[in-house]
Amino acid sequence: MFEFLHYGFMQRALLSSVIVGTTCSFIGVFVVLRGMAFAGSGLAHAAFGGVALGFLLAVNPLVATVLFCLGTAGLIQVTSRKAQLRMDAAIGIFFAFAMALGVLFIGLMKRYDARIYGYLFGNVLGVTPGNLILMAVLGLVVIGAIGLLYRRLKFLTFDEEMAEASGLPTDALAALLLGLLALTVVVSIKTVGIILVEALLVTPAATAYQLTHRYGMMFALSWIAGMVSCVAGLVISYALGIPSGASIVTVATVLFALAAVFSPKRRKCKVCGHKSGFDTA
């Protein structure tokens, strides 16, 4: 049954799926709790500009995308603060601009390269050893930062005003989260593609949210959902000969649907009678 793992490209595909599933599931907790889904979508679309720039300059597209996405995240953060714009407006401005730059860079290329479009929907079977190393390094940076700043990020997300009053550099932490989200997008685009990476940033963590009232447990459950989605999605895509990105996202969505339907939060608390959500009365 597992003979496909004898192939080098499948081993790399599986490893990249593990890295993507882990990284997205961890940062995804903040995407869900802080309402950053549009930021994730925006940075994913901005990655298209980075990929196109990489091909135009004949450099590693993922390396170009790291710099491009971090730059876009920085511009979004600075613009929303200095121009006093809501974050979603700043995201809307720069993700559209980055996509437009991507189209421009493609137009400037002397030769058409179809590999660019492989980044739109993902090509997990095309992950090279170099890609894998970069993904692993970026993934470690993201997860390491979340681990080091676990308490601070928890405080920031639960009560930003109190966190600031306690002396935490909340603006810097928010900017850092946006930067980590940008790195996670880069980790993921070769596996699931620019268009579908948003699903992995949101769905596993949203699944976990259905199943627990505890912050720490949400990370654990999100990781399980992310790993199952990526690994099972990869195996299914190999078995059925369907695109890996779509397969992974479909598994993730099915898991979410099951969690939502059977969520313990839908049942009344035996002690206080509440189902879920804050009582604003």
Place this chain on the structure above:
Amino acid sequence: MLGAGGHELARVRRHIGYVPQRRTLDPQFPITVRDAVVMGLYPMLGAFGRLTADDRRRVEAALVAVGLLDSADHAAGHLSGGQQQRLLIARALVQEPRIMLLDEPTSAVDAATRSAIVDLVRRLHAERGLTTFYVTHDINEVMPCVDKVLYINRTVRAFGSCAQVLNRETLESLYGSRVVFAEDSGRRYVIVGDSHV
């Protein structure tokens, strides 16, 4: 404290228990009541400090003080408005401050809950020997129990004892409209008039 920076500000912060308005909380956040109160210790614990037995005792004591011990392991999202406010007070108490700063702790709660919260704050102030700053737009809810009143409208407009500030002349100049005093069951109330008073 004004002009203090860096280490001085950090040192001063440890002595101030700040209770923000309830609206600052994220209602969807997955956290238990106990864990939310533990957050009051985060500035002292730092990034990796572990909770000691003494820290756990302080958390339990804070939950007992506000009457939330029985709800400690519930989802914070299951709390009523009044309970949410008590959770915020517990979070401030857990660091055993010398000064409590409460920002409109009775906003968006009903009259019975408002009275309960004021009574709680008054009791904690007395039991723990606190210096309490209570920010409110409703002078009537705290008039019976404050020592000093500070009126601010961009700048300080009045400061002094209740007798010095809460008189008709001063209040009418502060509010710019007629002020009426009413009494019921030995308690005074201020009614700030409009054209109908």
